[in-house]
Amino acid sequence: MLLNPFTFHAPKSITEAIDLYTRLGNVRLQAGGTFLFNNLKLLKRKGLKTPDHVISLKRIADLKGISAQGNALIIKSMTTMDELMDCPLLKGNLDILKCAAKHIGTAPIRNMATVGGNLTCRYTWTEMPTIMVGLNADLHFMGPDGKEQTISAEEFFHSGAKTEKIFTHASIQKDPKAVIVYRRIKRSPQLDIPLLSLLVRALPDGKKLTNTRVVINNCIAFSQRDRKLEDFMNQSRRSKTLAQEALDHMDTPIYDTRSSEYKKHMFRVAMKEAISTITK
Template sequence: MIPGPFTYHRPESVQEAVRLLGELGEEARPLAGGHSLIPMMKLRLATPEHLIDLHGIGDLKGISREGDHIVIRAMTTQHELLASDLIAASLPILHETALLIADPQVRYCGTIGGNVANGDPGNDMPGLMLTLDATYELQGPEGRRSVAAREFYQGAYFTALEPGEILTAVSVPVPPAGHGYAYEKLKRKIGDYATAAAAVVLTMDGGTVATCAIGLTNLSETALLAEEAAKAVIGTSLDDAALKRAADAARAIMAPAGDGRGPAEYRIHVGGIMVERALKRAAARIRAA
């Protein structure tokens, strides 16, 4: 299918992009990797009159360490995440998750900014960013501001972005040395969205879980932070009873829609299994170190 007509803009700075968004209003959309927006335009589910291509903005590209945070600028692609030694050493779960996104062709073009800013509950990065307690850097007509990922998602395709704002960077605290991590994703085929997925980051002390965070993907209208599930394993050795409590607590907040990936009951069931698997694999990484 063919998108409707639109005017193409390619700004060279964040300020120019923000100005264009402000001037063109609701009929303008920023374009990052395009893997969510372009299909919607082809289906005429989105009909923007103006596309503002962010690829010409050098300040939106790159990965750096700033103190105890890794800063990933919005137009950094999934392929660049996978190629980064800094990501592999400091945020290995981000490397693991990026490798499970779609396929190589998509990863060469898809950006972290587009993945987290779109508000698509099927995207993999939002749930991971909740787990990692990331912060999003935004810039708009009123200047710059920071919003915690855990406060950013308001509903399917609804976020804390104000009119005229763009997401410019993702800032992620570096997890402590020796932490365990895992991203478990069930999907029908290569390139598909998750039927259900779970991210886990934890630490252990003396054989018991000291800290834990669990994020869920495509199991509600937004990514979810499973706080009660994480609490259920803290202080335990991740025995079978603790794993079951965590899975049950995670299932209690899931509200997926039934679709081609299966009915809601099935997706909730396998969502709990993804939580158990991710917890086990995260702990195994610590024990094997």
């Protein structure tokens, strides 16, 4: 199917992109394009309005790369899943990002799909949101006025993940002592998108766990924290039975939303396994 015609723009700087984005009407941004162009076909098929302009972010060098700035890790929006997998800076507990990236889609998708596209596409089941909320990341955007806006990943997804700005980068404060576990269950052997995913992160302190963060993606709502379970874990002692006991403290509505019995069961299996790993 041929797409409806549009004018393609390939700016080389963020300023140029912002200028085009502000000046032109009916515009869509393109990162890797893996969702965007399918979406444009779908809109055409349904007889809905398609954009007059597409602005590709691909040639903007300032939107590429992963770097360390003091204690923070900076991941620019146009970083691909392949680049995450190959990045030597993602070591220790930050290899969780590699671990998530390597299960996303297929090799050609990972070669094109970007962190920015994954975070801003507003499909509830994508996986970078869970990782970013779990790592307490901040997301940075550039608005039409050229001003930077920073919002925590948790707040961004809590408020519906909608933006009219250009997402530029994520920043993550390193915390080498935290233990972090990410689990995802795929929907079916044929379709490698997740049925569910979750992340558990905690700071072990002797017999206790502190600063526990449990992030759930039930793939129906955006990634969210299970504060009830977090409270339980922060108040408990580390023990071999904690993972089993924790299952009685999961905030049920987060896991039950339109869920099949299989999905609810798989949540419990994945959660128990993740907490067992944390408490080892």
